[in-house]
Amino acid sequence: MEHILKVHNLEIFYGEKRAVNGISMDIEKNSITALIGPSGCGKSTFLRSVNRMNDLIPGARAQGEIIYEDLNILSKQINVVALRKEIGMVFQKPNPFPKSIYENITHALKFSGLKKKSQLDELVEESLQKAALWDEVKDRLHKSALSLSGGQQQRLCIARTIAMKPTVMLLDEPSSALDPISNAKVEDLIVELKKDYSIIIVTHNMQQASRISDKTAFFLSGDLIEYDATEKIFTNPSVKKTEEYISGRFG
Numbered sequence: 001m002e003h004i005l006k007v008h009n010l011e012i013f014y015g016e017k018r019a020v021n022g023i024s025m026d027i028e029k030n031s032i033t034a035l036i037g038p039s040g041c042g043k044s045t046f047l048r049s050v051n052r053m054n055d056l057i058p059g060a061r062a063q064g065e066i067i068y069e070d071l072n073i074l075s076k077q078i079n080v081v082a083l084r085k086e087i088g089m090v091f092q093k094p095n096p097f098p099k100s101i102y103e104n105i106t107h108a109l110k111f112s113g114l115k116k117k118s119q120l121d122e123l124v125e126e127s128l129q130k131a132a133l134w135d136e137v138k139d140r141l142h143k144s145a146l147s148l149s150g151g152q153q154q155r156l157c158i159a160r161t162i163a164m165k166p167t168v169m170l171l172d173e174p175s176s177a178l179d180p181i182s183n184a185k186v187e188d189l190i191v192e193l194k195k196d197y198s199i200i201i202v203t204h205n206m207q208q209a210s211r212i213s214d215k216t217a218f219f220l221s222g223d224l225i226e227y228d229a230t231e232k233i234f235t236n237p238s239v240k241k242t243e244e245y246i247s248g249r250f251g
């Protein structure tokens, strides 16, 4: 199995407080890795470090290594704008721009220099197809994205990330704000997307982690307690704390 990211001794601090305590894990290519654990255990902090979103938080700093294509993502030499194109992120709450569906997808493409209408049209269709949204919106591309349902908005945000042609997609509880039908659609979509992308997903929903992920990492108080095949974590974990957590005894 090929690894897309290699995390080695990653520590993340907010000021003096250490939120991630020297974790190491390799992330497999074209697979879905779920991060689970109780609130405040460091899942989102870790996820945000992978595309340097923590840089935006005053006082946040990380040390250790996240190796991607032979470079340490945490190094000062990394071009963060280019990195975020390759390692895209989708947040818990759908956050489309207050613009048309079409412009939501073309905005960043235009910013990165793509101007030709035919190319933009093609990329809009391709990314909406991949996000399983095309059929629902193809007749109203120039209507406001805010007129879409929550579930459609989230698939639009996924389409917007896909349009940048990333290699890794970071999903921070992408379906927790959605109704069950939209949740199921987003889950199906994520499974479909792993053919083309490597996906890391933070989820509080353990059924979701067990349904869609290949590997699961269990975090507790900033430590990586156990990381293994999802089936193993949910049926026969090696660490007692993991078993207590997945059986609902705390968290």
Ligand SMILES: Nc1ncnc2c1ncn2[C@@H]1O[C@H](COP(=O)(O)OP(=O)(O)OP(=O)(O)O)[C@@H](O)[C@H]1O
Pocket: 014, 019, 037, 038, 039, 040, 041, 042, 043, 044, 045, 046, 057
């Ligand atoms: N911007 C911030 N400034 C200071 N401390 C923070 C910040 N964000 C998170 N923390 C702290 O870092 C720790 C880890 O938080 P994090 O949000 O990564 O946990 P989480 O596992 O993703 O939680 P949840 O499941 O509730 O989203 C917590 O103690 C939290 O209070």
